[in-house]
Amino acid sequence: MTRMAICFTIGVSVALLGTVFPAAGKEGAETPESTALLSSASLLLGAHRCGRGEWPENTLVAVREASCRWPDIVLEVDVQLTSDGHVVLMHDFGVDRTTNGSGYVGGMTLEAIRALDGAYHFSTDGGKTFPYRGTGVTVPTLDEAFAAAPNHRFFIEMKDGAQIGRATAEAIQRAGAEARCLVASVSPLFLEEFRAVAPDVATVYDFISAADMLAALRGGDAWNAYKPAHRVLALSHTLRKRFEITPKELDSIREKGILVSMFTLNTREDILKALDLGVDNILTDKPSLLADLLEEEDAKTSPAGDGTAEDRQS
Known part of the structure; x- marks a missing residue:
């Protein structure tokens, strides 16, 4: 696949932005609707913790800043459950690193967490x-x-909390956001709980299902019969090297309809390597850097005057 083919196209309308995370069903089967709508908008531009290198992570400030700048950005957030059953955005089990408080999210009520300064420790100059x-x-x-980004795609990682799977699914359903969410967890149990409530929402491979998938991939004829258990395989460069996943294997994975x-x-170096892999x-923590690099790469392959680079700044 060429870089031009994977460079993102702006999906401004709700119809485009709301249908790009089709889910595999419980048995790995896709619906006709999900197959047809898979390529409606690119997923390339993603803001890790909503762009934690530029704004306070997992806050509405970051959600709004990123979504206003890039109509097609994927907003990655981490969620946990409060002691009174509310799904809040927080990466760490404790609130100490990002707020002026201390303690575990699961041991605090929503009211107690709301009283904290969610951007207390955020700094872009080393704490000056x-x-x-x-x-x-x-x-x-x-x-x-x-509510802050009603037309944007969300990549949601469930971190901790009894019933976090159910609570996350119900929040997605309340927002009518099933078609614009992708849900991940390192815990297969959380994913199982989530899919029992929201089976049509796209999910990410956990370590166990990823190991099963890789075994099938390297098992000869087993790969021909393999049905994807989830919609997305998430990797770091380190994980790809650790499991010795080759570029050819990544192509085979994507040919099965699994997004990477x-x-x-x-x-810049790591981002360009990923683009080369297709x-x-x-x-990224730095969505401005990624957006600039995507624009540069697109300019190399787009016909002069097609307006693509200019459109990306809208």
Whole structure:
């Protein structure tokens, strides 16, 4: 696949943005609708924790800033469950690193978490300044994130919490966001719980299902009969090397309709390597860098005057 083929196209309409994460069913089968709509908009531009290198991670500030700049950006968020059953955006099990509070998310009520400064420790200059401290940035719920970016795609990683799978599924359903969400977890149990409630939402391979998939891939005829268990395989350069996944194998994986996401790529070199591999999605802490590189790559292959690079700035 050429870089031009994988470079993203802007999906401004709700119809485009709302249908690009088709899900494999419980038995790995796809619906006709999901197959037809798979290529409606590119997934390449992804903001890890909504762009934690540019704005306070997992906050509405980051959601709004990223979504306003790029109509086609995929917003990656981490979610956990509060003690009173609310799904909130938070990467760490504890609130200490990002807020002015301390303690575990699962041991706090939503009211207690809302009282914290969600951008207290955010700095882009090594701690010399804290531009968002004291400005009213709070820890948001997943419902609030959906409301802040109603037309954008979300890559949601479930971190922790009893019933986190069910609660996440119900939040997605409340927002009517089933077709614009991709859900991941390192826990197969969380994914199983999630899919029991929302079987049509796209999900990401966990370590166990990924190992099964790789075994089939390297098992000769077994690959011909293999039915994808999930829609996306998420890899880092380190994981790809550790499991010795070759570019040819990545092509075979993608030929099965499995999208390949790579994370967390924050340098020009790593991003260009991923583009050369033909991946479908890149998650970065620096979405401005990734957007610029995608524009540069597109300019190399696009006919002069087609307006593509200019359109990306809209």
